[in-house]
Amino acid sequence: MQLRDTPEEARFRHRLRDWLASTVPARDNEPLVPQTTDIDTARRWAHALYEAGYAGLTWPREHGGQGLTLGYQAIYLEETARAGAGEHVNVIGLGMVGPTLIAVGTPDQQHAYLPRILTGETLMCQGFSEPGAGSDLAAMATRATPDGDEFVLDGQKVWSSYATVADECLLLARSAPDSSRHRGLTCFLLDLRTPGVTVRPQRQLTGEPGFGEIILDQVRVPATRVLGGAGNGWSVAMTTLAHERGTFGFTLTARLERQLRLLAATIRDAGLDRDPVVRDRLATLHVEAQGLRWTSIRALGDGHSPGPESTVLKLRWSEANQRLTGLALDVLRDAADHPAAERWRSHWEREQLRSRANSIEGGSSEILRDIVAERILALPRSR
Ligand SMILES: Cc1cc2nc3c(=O)[nH]c(=O)nc-3n(C[C@H](O)[C@H](O)[C@H](O)COP(=O)(O)OP(=O)(O)OC[C@H]3O[C@@H](n4cnc5c(N)ncnc54)[C@H](O)[C@@H]3O)c2cc1C
Incomplete structure (x- = not known):
């Protein structure tokens, strides 16, 4: 198991970090703006990523991709989250439909869809x-x-x-x-x-x-x-869902690490960075985020297909993110005397509402626990 970047991966990470620094406005420790409504900006960002060679990193070269392993996609996800860059609006095309087309599509379908998915023209x-x-x-x-x-x-x-x-x-x-x-x-x-x-x-x-x-x-x-x-259809759908799991863990842990940085900034603005209970809850979340990150690396396995750890990751991430947004709102409730903390309120209120869906989307927590029990721990079926 490779825990650190290889020299090639390290070069890729630095090149990407430099590109992001010159492309994405510096938003470190700033509340994130939800990007769901501004589709023109989202399409422009998708096109910029394509032009710079960061779309379809793991797609084979003969289909217009970069032919890289999941480790590179993981680096891409970590660095874009760190830079506060918007997520790719064609995440389903690039991460799920494209790989399924490559696996089972006809040459005509591949020719018609794959280039347009890469550029973001077909969402x-x-x-x-x-x-x-x-x-x-x-x-x-x-x-x-x-x-x-x-x-x-x-x-x-x-x-x-x-x-x-x-x-x-x-x-x-x-x-x-x-x-x-x-x-x-x-x-x-x-x-x-x-x-x-x-x-x-x-x-x-x-x-x-x-x-x-x-x-x-x-x-x-x-x-x-x-x-x-x-x-x-069932087998095609399972191929699609298997690809969804690809670097899912890294998407989640990269988001969690960014949320933690924003939470630490909120705690400082609220004047609660010396509060032992707040520090303890923040440290516990940090430890959990690190554990999830290392588990994501372990889940990469051979670099091409994820292991069963991705189910555990999704389950633990959704719980951690819900606890994280809960801590943020507790902090804001206790920070009535600190006007600086107020700039965070709408961010964290939105994030807590959004986090409720985390334990439903991509498989509900109850279903994931069943999968862990039956397919990882080999326990008898519960139904
Ligand atoms: C933000 C978001 C984005 C989504 N995006 C997509 C998308 O792009 N495409 C798409 O097709 N779908 C999408 N979904 C749908 C998502 O896949 C479903 O919501 C999810 O599979 C749960 O199905 P359901 O809502 O019908 O709930 P149900 O399946 O009716 O479940 C209701 C409750 O019962 C529990 N439950 C169900 N069966 C069992 C069981 N056997 N044992 C124990 N408990 C059980 C569930 O855990 C849940 O708590 C999205 C959902 C959300 C919230």
């Missing part, structure tokens, strides 16, 4: 969840009825991140009418401008339109837009 979202199928994804009911060279989609997807700004959706539907559970599903690359598609924003607890529902009413999709073969 992707993922339409798996439905009102009756979240944790239990195999319960999905959206229909894809074969009709000649086309499929006709009817149904409803919910909680689809970026759906309100995306161009296309990787959508899972039931194509065999009498099938149940994991069988008879098909994955589609759906153009969200197709007649019959309606995207409605769904507001998160923060009030921001971070995701949306996708209503499908007699939507005709050519069979050329099937990804991975009709009837293979």
Whole structure:
């Protein structure tokens, strides 16, 4: 297991750090501005990353990527979080849909999608969840009825991140009418401008339109837009979710480390940096963040596919982030005499509301505990 940067990785880190210093306005120890509403800025940032060679780091070179290991992607995530840079708006395209296209797409699909995903011209979202199928994804009911060279989609997807700004959706539907559970599903690359598609924003607890529902009413999709073969939808979806786990741990720990720095600044502004209880709670969170970071490195395994630790990471990170935002609000409550602390209030109120979703998105904590019990600890199934 490699715990430190190799000489090549260290060079990559320094080059990236220099580039970020000249590209991202210095925002250290400043509250972050949510970037969900300014799509033009987000697209410009995506394009700047592409031009500088930081999009598709782990994609193979023959598909326009840099052919690097997950370790480099981890460095990218750490350094961009440290610099306070916005997240890539095409995170689903780059991290999930692109790698799935590379694994199971036809040459025509790869040619049509991959370059545009890299540049950020085609923004992707993922339409798996439905009102009756979240944790239990195999319960999905959206229909894809074969009709000649086309499929006709009817149904409803919910909680689809970026759906309100995306161009296309990787959508899972039931194509065999009498099938149940994991069988008879098909994955589609759906153009969200197709007649019959309606995207409605769904507001998160923060009030921001971070995701949306996708209503499908007699939507005709050519069979050329099937990804991975009709009837293979479950296996394609699992490929996509496996890629989501790739450097997920680093995304999370890098965010947590930045939050900790902002929290330390808040504590100083609140005049509570000598309070032993606050110091103890901050130190405990710091230790946890470091533990998660080292676990992320361990999870990188062979540098190409993550190990089972990513489930533990997601579980512990969501709990740590919720405790962190709780500490921030406790500090602000006790800091009524320190006007300097007030500049943090809207940041931490938003962050605490947003952190409630951490234990639901990407697999709820209950489901993750089941996975840890059954697949890592080999305990008997609970159901
Ligand atoms: C911010 C955010 C972004 C999201 N982005 C996307 C996206 O881009 N694309 C997408 O397809 N989906 C997305 N989702 C949906 C997400 O995947 C689901 O919310 C999640 O899988 C849970 O499903 P559910 O909401 O239907 O809750 P349910 O599955 O109905 O669960 C309700 C509660 O019951 C518990 N529960 C369910 N089954 C069990 C069980 N067997 N044992 C113990 N407890 C159980 C759950 O833990 C939870 O507490 C997003 C969600 C959020 C919050």
